Amino acid sequence: MGRWLLSVLVAGVVLVGGGAGAVWWWLQAPLVLEKPGIELSIEPGTPPQQVAQAWVAAGVQTDPRFLYAWFRYSGQARKIRAGSYEIHAGVTPRELLDKMVRGDQVLEQLRLIEGWNFRQLRAAIAAAPALKQTTATMTDEQIMAALGAPGQAPEGRFFPDTYAYSLGVSDLTVLKRAHALMQKRLESAWSGRGDGLPLKSADEALILASIVEKETGAAADRGLVAAVFVNRLKVGMPLQTDPTVIYGLGADFDGNLRKVHLQTDTPFNTYTRGGLPPTPIAMPGLAALQATLHPTPSKALYFVSRGDGTSQFSEDLAAHNRAVNKYQRGR
Structure with a gap:
């Protein structure tokens, strides 16, 4: 990372130690949080600097420049995954970054039941917690077109299974997974008929x-x-x-x-x-x-x-x- 970033990180913690030792101490010390648990959703393509700023805005009490410097210094800034994350009291800067690199997200689940019709599936989608609702005003035909299957009747085209998703994910994303999985299961079953x-x-x-x-x-x-x-x-x-x-x-x-x-x-x-x-x-x-x-x-x-x-x-x-x-x- 650039010298100025390293200087920012060292200077920010030099009051509690010296040089590399101060940086090491800061990385191992629990971050101060405004509340016991803090949640943050990271959209795809969010730059690491904005990720650091977002955590501070959400309630992590540190200078966002310190977090960003650590992300860059670790060499893993570009490995941060989009998704919904939750941290609790005691988390360190090192653990925070590790969580985002692993994609250790907060997940919800949506279960689609065998025998449901598409009307029931849409009702379950509408009631799913923390799912971004984008299809509520769409017709069945519009939904299928958005899934890349224009003209295909939606009934029976989604595989009944339990789908995990991160907070704030679009309902269309979950539908796309269920649609693709049914196509895969159907093609496999048909080929072995x-x-x-x-x-x-x-x-x-x-x-x-x-x-x-x-x-x-x-x-x-x-x-x-x-x-x-x-x-x-x-x-x-x-x-x-x-x-x-x-x-x-x-x-x-x-x-x-x-x-x-x-x-x-x-x-x-x-x-x-x-x-x-x-x-x-x-x-x-x-x-x-x-x-x-x-x-x-x-x-x-x-x-x-x-x-x-x-x-x-x-x-x-x-x-x-x-x-x-x-x-x-x-x-």
Whole structure:
């Protein structure tokens, strides 16, 4: 570092010692803080000098020139990472710099749940603590365009997982990570798919996986649930799955699926229309993707809930009707 910087650092601490010894003492001594804990968000591209000034403005009681001189003298000034940091009483100048170089940030977490639709995902984004809200006034279409996927329907395109983020990060940044991860998981699952599937593309696999996600009550049944829908597609039988009908009703659905709903045609009504719906209906997890592309070997075409989360599977309508009478009607 330049002589003037070293002179600033030495001169600032010379009152408590001499020369290099004084500098060493200052680096090991706890910084004086205005309060027990101080938080600071460092934006990408912030110069080290401004970082030093920002810490002092936030409540570190020292001359910002001393901090900046130390950043430069250490040779790590350019290694300071953007992010949100928190320091507490007892932290030394050396520890402060080490924290920023390591990227030891204060992180929040956002959990995206398997089976959520995009409306639920947006609500979770809006409620996430310390997340910079930039998409609140954007349409779904605008969000997808901002993510570099213009024209792509958002439903099912985000991978359900727990995402850690630093304070003040843009919600679009988190969405971009979730979108990229779903694309990665989908491409990997599709490339390793089983043989003989009635699916023409990875997008069709994603649509079917979203249905499997919504229809699976017990994890152990997931492969058989996938088999039922794969078998139906193979023989040209309508999928006849309630979650797609409910999705088609949108926000108007009151929680009570009626016969009239099953008879009312929409693009998502798999009772009135054959094949797959036009888009996914939810975010499928990795297990649903894998089950869809590697269904359990089975000839089953029907299943009904036993009332305990598991399902009874049947190969023909007569057996299915008996299962319905037993588990749904108590006969």
